[in-house]
Structure formats: C-alpha cells, structure tokens
Amino acid sequence: MNEILRQIPKIDLIIELLPEKYLEQLDIQHIKTVIDENLNDLRTQIVKGKINEVVVNEVILNIVDSLERLLTHNIKHVINASGIVLHTNLGRAVLSKQTLSYLEETMSHYNTLEYDLIKGGRGSRYAHVEGLLCRLTNAEAALVVNNNAAAVILVLNTLANDKEVILSRGELVEIGGSFRIPDVMKASGCKLVEVGTTNKTHLYDYENAISSETGMILKVHTSNYQILGFTHSVDRESLGELSRKIEIPFYEDLGSGAIINFDTIEGLQEPCISECIRAGVDLISFSGDKLLGASQAGIIVGKKKYIDLLKKNQLLRALRIDKLSLAVLEDTLIKYQNKQNAILDIPTLSMLHMSEDAVYEKVTRFVKANQYALQKINMRYAIEPMVSQVGGGALPLVELPSYGLTLKGDLNLNNLQIAMRKLNVPIICKIDNESIHFDFRTIFDDEFSMLIDGITTVTLGAQLE
Template structure:
C-alpha cells in the first residue's frame, strides 16, 4: 500500500474541539474539568504530529489519538506518589524515597495528621511553644551535644550554617572534599549561595594540615570538613582529621584572643563537619567501612556537625545540626530557620524515630534501615527461598525458571560506598518473554510497582530489601506479566488471520459521520 504523503497526514489530524466532542472524551466530562481534557487532547494530537514528522506514522488513527488523550486524562485520577516494592537490594534508594519509616514513626505521623497537634503549643505553661523542642532534647541525649536544630534536609542545614557563620568571610575546605551530592547539588554551589568565600586547599588526593594552616587568616570563619559518604579516594591519598583541625583552630583562636585587630577577627574560628549520612549507632557489622557516629565527630572537636535524617539514621527527610548552645541559638534566630523549618508530620516521624534509639538493641530491630543493613545473610537467604518458592508456584509450567542466587546489596543514598553487603535474590530466567519486557511490565503496568534489576538477561528480586509482606505482591505481578504475554500472543494470531486488520487502518468515526 502506498504511503500517504506527509502534508496529507498532517491535514488529517483532528481538531481539538472535534476530539472533545468524541464519545470517549465526553464520557470523562463528569470526572475532569474541560480545560484539563483539552490539554490532554492537545498533547495526544501533538504526539501524533511529531510521529508524522518523524516518518513513524503512516495513517492517522483518530480513535488511537482519543485513546491516548483518555489515558492522559485518567492518569490525573491516579496517585503519582505511591508505594513500590523495592527489590533492587539498594537499601537507601534515593529514587524510591530512601529510608522506610518504623511503624512507630508511621503511627506518629498518622496521629498528628488527623487533627490538631501541639506543634507550637506548650501544654505545661499553656502558652506558645517552639517546634524545635519536640526533637532537640532527644537529639542531644543521643549525640552528646548541648543543643540541636532540625530543618528540611542536610543541604539546607549546610546552607544555613555557612550563611550564619561564614557569609562574606572565608571557609577553608579540602579539594578532595568538594563533593557533589544527589541531584547535581555541589558543595561549591551551596557555599556560593551562602555568600561564604570558599578557599580550596590541598589536592584531589592529598591534603595536609599545613595546607589548612597556610590558608588561615584573620577573615577565616571556619574550617569545613565534608565527610565523603558517597565516595572514597583510595591508594595514594591523605586527609586531615577533625582532631588535627581542632588543634589548628585552637591555636588560631588563642592568637585572636590576644589580638587588637577589628571585630572581624574577634569571631572564633569554627570547625564544621558536614557528616552527610548521620549515623547515631556504630554498626560493627561493617567493620572499617562503618561511618563515624555524630557523637564521635563532636568528641573529636567539631563545633558544629550536620547530618541527614533519612539516611543511616533511618528517619524522615531532615537536616540536623548539633553543637554548642551558643552557636545553635544563633541558627534558630537566622531567617533561614523559618524558611527551612520542618512541618508537623516530619517532626512527628523524626521524634518517634529518635525515641527508638534510646534503646540501641530495639533500634536495630524496629528501624527498617538498620534492620536491613545489619540482617544476617542467612536470614536474607531464607527469605529469598520463600520468595523464589512463591514465584515458582505462581508461574505456569514452562514459562520461566526461578532460582536463588548469591548477590551483593548496597547501602545506597550516598552511604557506605565501598561496602559490599552479602545478599541473596530470586533469579527469574525466561523461557517465554524476556527480562526487559518483564521489568517494564512490573514497574509500569502494576498498581504497586515491583522495582528489581536485570542481570545477564534475568530479572533479580533481591530479598534484602523485600519483606515477607511483599512476597505475594511480587508473585502476583510476575504471574500477571505472563498472563498478559499470553493475551498479546493470542491477539497477534487473530490479527494475522484477519486480512482487514493487516493494513493497520482504523476508521475515523467523526469523519465518517460527516460524510454520511
């Protein structure tokens, strides 16, 4: 069949108003506003136009365009943010929301979300309270700090500290610690936004104490230490620890106390560590890979330490700053403290998570992040066997082979970058269908997406990040993929046996009605 010329195809595209009058679109009028339906129709028509211009469309199928517009419109009735089953083996998967909250934290969020709360109300004095009070005492008890403040995330915490203590002054940082964190946010960019003058010292792989000493001047506000939680420099490398930085700062502060210079050099030289991951417990199971705890950083001499709430701490997204009361009080008065403050639900989840840490053994059991990181490999293997058995039982005979294989899980979220975590996964090898199509189906076609990974033409579902409650969902999803495969095969056979369907032309109901 001769191909229709491109100009004729473009002229055959329906008008927006014409499409809005089609039965399929009109049926959605009671569910969605006309403006939204019109936008979806325009998007579907534009998609067809691009396909024509790219020579990817040979016939204009008005019904198909209407179907695309309907799918676009109906997507607005479904939640975009929804639960997924994480079968990747990456525990703090940033794209999947990082830490899973403990049950206590979930219940705390639900409790304050359903009604009013004591967010800024003191029931003892019957007067206005501070939202900082809900978590500050717990944070201090767990880290040994004098005071603390929590804001939206750790990048916000770093920004606020730099803006308060180093604006228009110098902050010295090693070149080997100018990290880029998730979403292309870089330490130099945050420093520039805070109006701190960044002073780079050392080289990418080696920085010495003398490099910091030579960079310190009367207008130096802080020595910034950035813990490389999402990477490691190995081999011919050297960095300066907090203890040595503390010595340099103390020497400089002693000189400043004897100096008669102006007020600029009367401010103390601070040691600020952006710790990133925020470990409150030392996880012995990771040996030399274990992150330093916040308490250890403070004991070594940091004036201020910032860290995340949703990484190794295992709570909601938050950025926490701990240190001396004098410094934290200044941060609380900074305008950014209000702009970056936490809402009631995040505070409820953070408070509940921190309270669990009062019993370290309970924390390892109750906080999902800690449990998944520290769970013995034998226990993970047992769950992988249960998962594989459920998948095998759900599959028709002759469609796939399911085995339990050894795998390596990761902490993720920019934590423990070199640490291999022993794990086990259910491996699906395909006799019908293929791994790529199955992965797409499990993610894109399911109400609860199952996110695994592909390795050597097989789909892997890692048991370290799957719970027993997730297993039936995974089995149902895999069975649905093969059921859909059967339907697709039967449809293809029917089309091959129907000569009228081979041209790929579908009627244009609107055009046909107009010509009658």
C-alpha cells in the same frame, strides 16, 4: 481533508459517552480542557495527512486515557528488588508502619507543632526534637531544617558570611544532581580556601592558610567516594584543637550521619555523631533520610553558642522543616533511645543488619510458597547469592552479602524489566549475568503476593507475544 475533519465528534457527544466516574471525580471544565487538547492534536494529525479516518471509539479511548492520568498518582508504591537499601530514586529511607500510624493520628487532627501546652501559647517546632538529639549525640544543642544541603547553607551563611572557609582539596565533594560543595559555599556568601592536595592534606596546610579573614574550618565527609592508596587526612581532634586555638568554629558536614555504631556490619564504619562531638567538632550536620532512617531533614548538632546564632538567621524561616517530616523525625528519634528496638523497628536499620542467612531464609520462604506459580512461567528460577548496597550516597565500597531469586530463559530480559516497571505495583529489579535478579534484602514480606503476581503477569504475557 475537510470531510475527515467533519468526522471529529462534538464535545457534548464525547461527554455523554465518557464513563460516569470521570464526571463524578473531575470538574466539567477540566474534562472539557482535556477533550479540547485531544481534539486539537487530532486535527493537527489530520492536517499533516497522518490520519485518513476518524474512529469515534478510538477518540474516546484516547480521551479516557488522558483523564485517567489526571486521577493517577505519580508517586506510587514500588517493590525495590535492587538490593539498594537507601535508594535515592525510590525515596531513600522507608518509614515503619508504627511511625505512619503515629503520623496519621497527629496529622489528621490539629497538633502541637508550634504550641506550648504548659504556657498555653506559641512554642517552637524545633523543641520537639532538640532534647532527643542532644541526648542521642551528647551535643549541647540541636536544630533541624528541611534537608542537609539547607543545613550546610545555614551554617556557612551564619558563621562565615564574607569570610574565608578552609577545606581540604580531597573533600571538594559533589553530591547527586551536580550540587558541589564549592558552589554551595559561594551561594552561602563565603570564600573557599582550598588546602593540601587531592590525596594528602596535613595539619600545617590548615595552619598556613589561616589569616585575619578566616571564619571557619570545614571538614566534609566523603561518604559517596573514597580515595585509596597514598593518602593522608587530618583527624578531627587536631582540627578541633586548631580551631579552639584561633577561636573560630570547626564544622563538619557528615552527609549520611549515624546515631549508632554499625560495628556489627563488616565494612560499615561510618563515624558516629557522638564520637565526632567528643573529638572536638563544634557543629555537625547530617541527613535525616539516610542512615538515620527517618524523613528528609537536615540535622545540625553541636555547641549551643553556635546553634543559637543559627536560630537567629532569617534564612531559617525559608529552610525550616515541615510538620510531616518533623513528626516522622521525632518518632524515629524516640525509637533510638533503645538500640535493639531501633534495629527492629526502623526499616533501614533492619535491612542493613539483616544477616545473609536471614535473607536466604526469606527468599526460600517465597519460593516454597509460590513454587506452583514459578513452575508455570517456563523460565529457570534459582536462589542465588547476591550483593546488596547501602546506597543514598553512603559507603560506596561496602558490600552486603545477600540472596535473591534469579530468572533465566529465552525471553528478552530488557523487555521483561521494562514490563516490570509498567505494573500497577512496579518491580525495580536488575539484569546481571544474563538473568533477572530480585534481591530479597529490600523486599518486604507483605510484598510477596504482589511480587509473584507481577512476575507471572509479565513472563506469561511475554510468552504470548
């Protein structure tokens, strides 16, 4: 064993044999730490009897792999061929190139994040989007925080701390990561009062639950599931009237949130923010990176007297939105001032509004342009109908008719799918009906060359195994 241990190369020799790029891009101390970690692991393997000979070239290659990981971004561009428009695991809403251009200009220089150019002094970061949000939703006032969960906590903590909050049992929502409304309410300092049943809640259930301890009526939009069949829920108008009668706030967490009506998309009947305001909801919160198509943000709109109270809560400092997200949100909201322009310029809206025929035309262009390459892979390919999804915990039953490319053959499809994820630009695709599916609703035109390169690399490589 000692003889094998003596074969381990010295650190100075290893450093001399490393490619120059690592010495240029990494501090020498980081390099030495990585070398130590690799050599310690090698010694452990030798002591356990798992290695009988030290090959210096293999040692160097392992260290190079470790160093390369230090210089490799983990957040990287992927091709989303799943057909899920708001894919939570893939970053949800995609930002437009125009927005990124604006972001580069403002964030690579000093900017007016909290500076008032008229007064020549300190300004409010929230003022950049409050006016836009009020115009787009018909709300009296608005506030933004770092995500919708933060918005819910801020509203509940500000207006219902140490008080009872009435909520229908059919709206006890759990979102991704096991975050549950009852637990969020508890963390916010308020007491949940459940009314009605899972499938049926009536106005009298709310009325019977009202006491001197009641601080708020809460409605939670069930955006990630639907209860069908023998059901009943209370409309916003009735709850708004009740809240005004007993003089407590009526707050609705809309989750995804929609600034515009999606009435041209069959089945996509998400409540519009302005309609909820007109129905009598005092405060509404929703996400920025879902149906809005902007950055991660928690957006709160509604009555000024309540928004003013939120702005005074000390939690706001911890929950406030950062400058990058705020800049993206402002630019996106500016686009919403013309609905048709918004649909054209905001990728999320463009993909959701893309017709079945338009998707078919897109995949047809891809196949025609890459016919020669597709013929070389020795897999049967075809353009076939598919079903896209909205995603992002929104509208779980909505199906968007789509088209895509399918590959079918004798190769192991699971291995191909794994290999697709290991590409420099990973391809996220689905396996269905014994074939690999690439839904073109969520594939961008400028990804065509990367897509065909990935398909040919993986399939031809698999044939050689």
